[in-house]
Each structure stands twice: as structure tokens, then as C-alpha cells.
Amino acid sequence: MSQTPPAPDAGLPTAVTEPVVTAAVTAALEAIAAASSTAELKQVRISHLGDDAPITVAGRSMREVPKEHKAATGKLVGESKGRISKALAARQEELTAAEQEQALATETVDVTLPTDRRPRGALHPLTTLTDRIEDFFIGIGWEIAEGPEIESSWMNFDALNADPEHPSRSLQDTLYLAPEDSGMLLRTQTSPVQIRAMLERGAPLYVACPGTVYRADEIDATHSPMFHQVEGLAIDENLTMANLVGTLDAFAAHLFGGSPVTRLRPNHFPFTEPSAEMDFRCFSCEARLGTDHDPAPDCRVCGGTGWIEMGGCGMVHPDVLRAAGVDPERYQGFAFGLGIERLLMLRNGVADMRDMIEGDVRFSQHYGTEI
């Protein structure tokens, strides 16, 4: 009967006596069975198998067990420890599986829930329209040129043949930079890019120059102190106003579809001679009534006139060519300029300039990426 544990009175330390060890195993098994989570089971392991646990104390007391009892007592303690460890491992497995199942059930992804994706931005319709304008000019073989928004008054006025008394030079129209004699201003038009392009690239030359311009205006439904223009300039031998009209006709068709036609009315600009105001035949009336009809009297685009005023144009003044180092005996040129905000308002039915400035992304979004 070597399995029979020694009697408590056999000179054994109390910690390894059979009732104490058995009680330790019973308490441990009960605690293991009662643990309802892996976290709780961790605590149970510390209490029943840790440094201060009765079974561990029993193991340490083996040193004091008399020789003749060592085998039987050691076996009892070892087997007890084994039972506790085994029960712990089994319960650990059970609880881990249950917790994983629980996690899978609660962490299910509901693909029907609405997303909280961040709203996307949008290109401003002025950008999209400017791209469309550039596409036209690139398509007919012209280059795109840009210039600085802070400009010298020589580039903005003098080189463009503006008289020293020209009204556009006044403080009411032009934003000058301090100090007063700096000779610098915020350009009031994209026309100085004509001068820069001629000076930098020479003739012959075909450029379109889109950009931001500034004027001392209050913001209202049709004005803003900062807006955009595009300038066209062609310099070559043998250019005439017929080339200008042909270019504008093709440009109008690109912008408005259909077959809009350009009409020129006499006007005056210091940098062109002759100068003209350019009108495009109303695309809206044409779309509604065809080309053989009078304009619609109730047209919201042209107001019943049948024409929309687009900007200025003319043959480049010989003094302007000279100022930009181009020989007017050999080269002629035509130029035109128009406001992009105004174009967007007419073409896309924007009623108020302020909608373009306020930066509400919903305004841009409804134009999409192609206008």
C-alpha cells in the first residue's frame, strides 16, 4: 500500500499532510470550475498554483519530510499539483473558446450601416471653366502664359499705351502697393502678360493668359475686388481682324456649343487699334429657337437682345508691339480679353457673384468635374 498517504502523526510538516493537500486540491478545483472568464481564471491560478498557494507551500515543505515518507508524500503532492494544472488548462481552453465565440458574435460588421466617409472637396467651377478655356487654346496650337499678380505699373499701364491720365489708373480703380512711389500694383488686367510674353518669347507668338486680377471694387452681385480674366494674343506676319473673328467664333463654339457667332462693335482700348467690344450670339436663344429666328424676348441670358457682351478685343497697337520689342513693320497681332466670372454667370446661370467667392463646397460640387 505504498499509495497510502502517511498519517498526520508520522512526523510530517502540516502542509504536506493528506487532509491539507486534499483540501487544497478540492478548493482549487472548485475555484477553477467557478471561474467564468479567462481573467478570473488567471486570479485562480495565482491563488492555487502561485508562490503562496497551499500546494506550492506543500512542495516547499518536502525538504522537511523524513526520508522514509519522501516517496509517498512527494507522489501525493506531485499528483495533486498535476490535477490542479490539468483542470486549469482544460478550463482555460473552454473559457478562451467561449470568449472568442462571444467576440465574433458581437464584432460582426454590419455592411448595411451608413458610412461616415469624409465629404470630398470639389474643383471650383472657375477652375474647371479655366481648364476648358485652356484646352481650347492648346487644341489650336497656342501656348498658355502666366504672369505675376503683383505687377509694375509700367507693365500694367505704360507698356500697354495707357495715357498717364487714363481713368483706370486712379486710386478708385487700382490697388497700388505701398509705399506710394513703389511703382507696384495688383494687376488690374491680364493684359500685362501680353507684354511679358512678347518680351520673353518674341514673335511669332500665340498665347492665352488666364489669371487673377484685382480692382478697388466693393463686393456685390456682379462685382468683386478679385476676379479672373483670360487674355488671348496672337502675333505673326499677315494677321488681320479676320483671323481675330475666326478665332473668336471657334472659341465661342467651344464654350457654348452650337454655332455661336461673334459680333464686333467699335470701342476704344489704349492697347489696340482698331478696338472692339466682342459679343457672342446668345447660345440660349439659339438652342431654343435655332439660328433663323429672332431672339426670345424673355431670354434670361441675353435679356432679349440676342447677344451677350463678352469683353474687348482689337489689333495690337504698334506702340505696344514696340514697347515689347516686336517690330510693327513686320508683325501684326490681335488680342482679346474677357472675364471668367462673367462667362461662368452667363454660361452656367450663376445669378450672384458672391456664390463663387463664399467657398461653400456645395456650390462647387453641383458642377461636377466637367462643365
Ligand code: DAH
Ligand atoms: N484688359 C481689358 C480689360 O480689363 C480687356 C481687354 C480688352 C483685353 C481688349 C484685350 C483687348 O486684350 O484687346 O477690360
